[in-house]
Amino acid sequence: MxxxxxxxxxxxxxxxxxxxxxxxxxxxxxxxxxxxxxxxxxxxxxxxxxxxxxxxxxxxxxxxxxxxxxxxxxxLPPAAELRHGGHVLLDGQSREIVHCPEARRGAWLEEGRLHVSGAAEFISRRVMAYLRAQAQVLLPARLRLQAEASGLRPTQLRLRDTKSRWGSCSSDGSIMLCWRLVMAPQEVQHYIIAHELAHLRHMNHGPDFWLLVDQLTPHRRQAEKWLRANGASLHRLVG
Incomplete structure (x- = not known):
């Protein structure tokens, strides 16, 4: 369009x-x-x-x-309700949302559940803020690890809220990842990061590119299948 x-x-x-x-x-x-x-x-x-x-x-x-x-x-999958008793994914694991109205800690993970403080009308906003904050920590760290292991070094990483791409790589070596990937299983994150790192060497989707992707990650087929089945639901979360 x-x-x-x-x-x-x-x-x-x-x-x-x-x-x-x-x-x-x-x-x-x-x-x-x-x-x-x-x-x-x-x-x-x-x-x-x-x-x-x-x-x-x-x-x-x-x-x-x-x-x-x-x-x-x-x-389109139904939009998930980020409310008390609902669930949200983090690293592919479903976390129950627990409302703690008297607490003053924002949102935090405890005993496998995501606790959210404050008024009920702010639950969705605080859950999304928590997920974005986790993405800011986890995705850059995982990119660094894979970049070091592969010897392919991006010039920078940008996290965005994209609707049509999970990642991209520009000609100047900058990699972009959709922050919502933090909700996907780590195998999916590993594949998307490997995909973009491979573009540092091959700015196309030719045979040599896919050969390199498969050298960088064993999760390609599994991740593509998961994203086809679940990717749209990650985009349906709003807060």
């Missing part, structure tokens, strides 16, 4: 052949054509219109692909 700075016209329920679907309309000065995508985090369709485009043409495109839209939304 063409991306760019633009105007967000809010969320709207739009009827299509399969029923009504939530749609967020965007007008972008940089878009050259009408496009649409499904936002896996928010769980709605994003329609992007060039400045000169008519809304009616966007509706026509949406309705012409109503089957694709309905199937894409149906495939």
């Amino acid at each position: 063409a991306q760019g700075a633009g105007q967000d016209n809010g969320l709207e329920s739009v009827p299509i052949a399969s029923g009504s679907v939530p749609v967020r309309w965007r007008v972008s000065a940089r878009a050259r054509r009408i496009s649409m995508r499904i936002d896996p985090v928010a769980g709605h369709v994003v329609m992007t219109l060039p400045r000169a485009a008519r809304r009616a043409d966007g509706l026509a495109l949406l309705r012409a692909h109503s089957g694709w839209v309905a199937a894409g939304l149906a495939r």
Whole structure:
């Protein structure tokens, strides 16, 4: 989809052949054509219109692909509720959320459960803050270990909240990882880090690249399978 700075016209329920679907309309000065995508985090369709485009043409495109839209939304996992008694993943392990309203410690792991202090309405925000903080500690440390073992040294690591990529490597040797990987099993993290380290030598996905990936990690097939089954659910967590 063409991306760019633009105007967000809010969320709207739009009827299509399969029923009504939530749609967020965007007008972008940089878009050259009408496009649409499904936002896996928010769980709605994003329609992007060039400045000169008519809304009616966007509706026509949406309705012409109503089957694709309905199937894409149906495939999204339900958004997890970060509340007392709910669960969240850390390193692939499910942690029960325990609300401790009288405590003053933010969020902390104790006896295998994630305890959260303060008012109930802040549970989701504090759980997400805890996960981000863990990502800031764990992912850079694991990247350093794998980089040292492989002899492949990135120039820097950036953690971002990306929706379509778990990682990337730029031509200047900088690696980006999605912070949400901290929720995935360590084998999955190992594979994604190995994947990006391999790009330091091969900036493509050719045979030599995949050969190097398989030399750097034994977890490729297992990790790809896990991400196909569970990756979208990591993006559905909000706080």
